[in-house]
Amino acid sequence: MMMKPPGPKPALLLPLLLVLLHSPSILAKDPAQTAATVCAACHGVDGNSTDPAYPKLAGMNQEYLLRQLRAFASGKRRDEAMTGIIAGIDVADFPALAAYYGKQKRKPGVVRDAGLAAQGKRLYEDGNTESGVPACAGCHQPDGEGNARFPLLAGQHQAYILKQMADYRSGRRATDPLMTAVSKRLTTEETKALAEYIAGL
Ligand code: HEC
Numbered sequence: 001m002m003m004k005p006p007g008p009k010p011a012l013l014l015p016l017l018l019v020l021l022h023s024p025s026i027l028a029k030d031p032a033q034t035a036a037t038v039c040a041a042c043h044g045v046d047g048n049s050t051d052p053a054y055p056k057l058a059g060m061n062q063e064y065l066l067r068q069l070r071a072f073a074s075g076k077r078r079d080e081a082m083t084g085i086i087a088g089i090d091v092a093d094f095p096a097l098a099a100y101y102g103k104q105k106r107k108p109g110v111v112r113d114a115g116l117a118a119q120g121k122r123l124y125e126d127g128n129t130e131s132g133v134p135a136c137a138g139c140h141q142p143d144g145e146g147n148a149r150f151p152l153l154a155g156q157h158q159a160y161i162l163k164q165m166a167d168y169r170s171g172r173r174a175t176d177p178l179m180t181a182v183s184k185r186l187t188t189e190e191t192k193a194l195a196e197y198i199a200g201l
């Protein structure tokens with residue numbers, strides 16, 4: 001298990017944030033204010049969350065971030081915390097929020113198991129021809145920096161990567177048929193190795 005840094009418990013935080021969101025008098029309308037008062041609680045002020053349950057948003061392509069905000073709003077992508085939060089945000093603020101996180105600098109992650117990461121590196125760069133897993137590097141780039149089409153992965157929390165692969169596989173995240181296919185071809189061990197390698201990119 002991963003060590004959780006001390007901080008507010010999400011289970012307690014979420015109801016409070018939802019109340020805040022539905023009280024327009026308390027919450028400022030400026031998207032930068034929304035980022036600082038609402039999103040920062042989970043994603044960190046600069047988009048480099050410290051709690052591995054919440055993804056780092058810093059440095060991600062703005063178009064990608066915007067697509068994901070819309071996917072949460074439409075229900076194509078579902079998550080206990082984000083689905084509730086996004087319902088309280090004005091869609092007109094989505095582009096400014098995406099731009100805010102796109103401009104932040106991504107901080108590196110922490111590799112805990114170098115052996116596992118080495119296994120992940122092979123898969124990331126070459127895929128697995130036997131099971132039909134394509135090389136992640138082909139789309140997400142060898143350094144994991146991604147581009148306008150393929151999201152930045154480098155430095156992301158292991159726990160978040162593992163949850164996304166599970167959500168693509170189960171259909172809870174139905175934002176990309178290709179990633180759904182990729183997630184279904186990976187074994188649990190391979191997925192863990194990839195997450196460990198990605199954290200250190
Ligand atoms: C209570 C905690 C919480 C708050 C507050 C929160 N988020 Fe999230 N956010 C999450 C979680 C958890 C996920 C991962 C969801 C999943 O597993 O699909 C996420 C995912 C995201 C993603 C997708 C990232 C990716 O790599 O695909 C974006 C974009 C995002 N949040 C933006 C925001 C914005 C903008 C706000 C403020 C308006 C916000 N979040 C507030 C918990 C939160």
Ligand code: HEC
Pocket residue numbers: 055067123124133134135136137138139140149150151152153161164165175176178179182194
């Ligand atoms: C053919 C291109 C392609 C290949 C190959 C590919 N991906 Fe992706 N990946 C994408 C696209 C496009 C998205 C964004 C999809 C969406 O909007 O949900 C994505 C999203 C992801 C995400 C979610 C990122 C986030 O911030 O939520 C993860 C994790 C991921 N890919 C991991 C991998 C891994 C690991 C591999 C290799 C086994 C891989 N991908 C191979 C195209 C690709």
